[in-house]
Amino acid sequence: MNDAIASIRSFNRFYTQLAGVLDARFLGSEATLPEARLLFEIAVNEPGSANALQASLGMDAGYVSRILTRFEKRGWIIRDRGTDARTRPIRLTEAGRDAFALLDARQRDAVAGMIARLDPVAQTDLVDALARARLLLDPTTTSGFSIRPFRTGDMGRIAARQSILYADSHGWGRGLEVVEGEVTTAFLHNFKPGREQCWVAEIDGVMAGSIFLTDEGGGNARLRLLYVEPFARGRRIGDALVTTCIGFARDKGYATLTLWTQAVLETARRLYTRHGFERIETAVHHDFGEPVTGERWQLRLAPPSGRETAQEALET
């Protein structure tokens, strides 16, 4: 915890510097830094009220009022009367839009210059790191999630995350990590396109969970390695992953969908029940170190109705 605080403070000092360097490029331009911030906010939330601007930027109301008067004098904005006669909705003029475009382009260039020397992988890593930091720091971020098929590197990342999370929450050790490695590697090795799939849920490009479907032969499919990142819980991502998986299985004509899970994973059990799975077997095993109660669940699939395809499931 102390290390974490020190690291964050160190990053804070670093980023303050960096932001200062980026901002310095506006000095001497048409707009000052607070003006630029305000103009950006106006352009993004048009039409907005002075009050909304003040709140979202954390600026003083009087200060905002004065800057807006300046903008009006420069011909960047127009303020008329709203339905609520206290407010004066703000709209950008053509000149205002031009001023914004100029500032916007400069800011883009400044950032572009900063990451120009990074190769594509490094750029992806950077975006991922920043998005991850933000998701962890700001639980109120409400960006939605998306689900995509797996790509290079996902197998290892999924195995790593599940191993770490289960080690932390349930103390499952090397046994589980080996199983994770074996299952993900075997999936990749034997992958049957069109019959099997692994999906990854993402929030702002950050991996938020995953699920596998494998072909067990004889018309039976198996659902495996479902998980959702702690930071992403409570958004029904697990539901969406299971729906995607069931939709695919039904679509491809599988007769049953089976899964193994652990009795202690309460959230997962409720999820499976909700989706129509039924428990068909219970057995204690020692795969993860200490004895653990495993359960087998099964879902009988109706033949494809032509209504709910995997694609549709993705869109819900």
Add this chain to the structure above:
Amino acid sequence: MNDAIASIRSFNRFYTQLAGVLDARFLGSEATLPEARLLFEIAVNEPGSANALQASLGMDAGYVSRILTRFEKRGWIIRDRGTDARTRPIRLTEAGRDAFALLDARQRDAVAGMIARLDPVAQTDLVDALARARLLLDPTTTSGFSIRPFRTGDMGRIAARQSILYADSHGWGRGLEVVEGEVTTAFLHNFKPGREQCWVAEIDGVMAGSIFLTDEGGGNARLRLLYVEPFARGRRIGDALVTTCIGFARDKGYATLTLWTQAVLETARRLYTRHGFERIETAVHHDFGEPVTGERWQLRLAPPSGRETAQEALET
């Protein structure tokens, strides 16, 4: 690239807000924000010159001079004459140290409050994400690296990173990713403590590279999966990993250390040559999709001299 710029700018706005909220906690305290920044810098780099402060914080020289005069009046600092009579080296007084301690504690508390609701795994993830972002953004950071044995989650992460990096740099596809998964999982499954090991190089807690040593039987050890992250190259991390590995092999009494590598990996070949490896076999294989020339290298190990142990190698 455009997405990357948009993401970074979005993070920028977010972090500006966050930093503003953290800073707001100093208002009304004994020191103002720029004073706090300056005081922090003084405390960390004591004794320092006004010039150094001005440069490292990017503040105006006159501004710094005035704040320092204020600090002197408050009895926080003493300025005497240096060997260079133009400078006036700054030292904190007891009162200054107290003032700093108070501010420092407040800042710590502010950050602690921000991450209090995060569980330990999430805190680690956050620190990792921030450190990674910093390493990518600021190539001049010169923090050193350290080497540690593997821990939970390393196998998957190593497999993922190598798969992604080689896919990007050489186009090696699923074949390589499967090999990565198999090798890392097999290592974990058959791990013989004391005879085998995997080491991870870290910079500021961020994985910067890794290397494996496995027991091949008959007194032969095998070096596997050496890699160094692009952002970490040029710091002799590869050298240190190979040295660690050779030291361990020698220490444990192995007679030979063998490795497979690919002819196109020039940097690695030079590294192996430098450490005394000799190429003993060349063969084209098709494991990674397109045909690739693989090479076997070997190092004959002298019996342990008692001088260079694995522990010593770690400390270089």
Add this chain to the structure above:
DNA sequence: CAGAATACTTGACAATGTCAACAATATAGT
């Protein structure tokens, strides 16, 4: 040793941010 560079200070001023008072309007409770 002259000229250039460096470390620091100071005056003048511009930009940025804060606070409280106030007018106009809206809302909630009776």
Add this chain to the structure above:
DNA sequence: ACTATATTGTTGACATTGTCAAGTATTCTG
């Protein structure tokens, strides 16, 4: 409908923060 209360936006007064250029004392360089 009426009153107390809250909200939106404006303004004056002011404090803080940041910038620029000129100037002094000292050191460095050829």
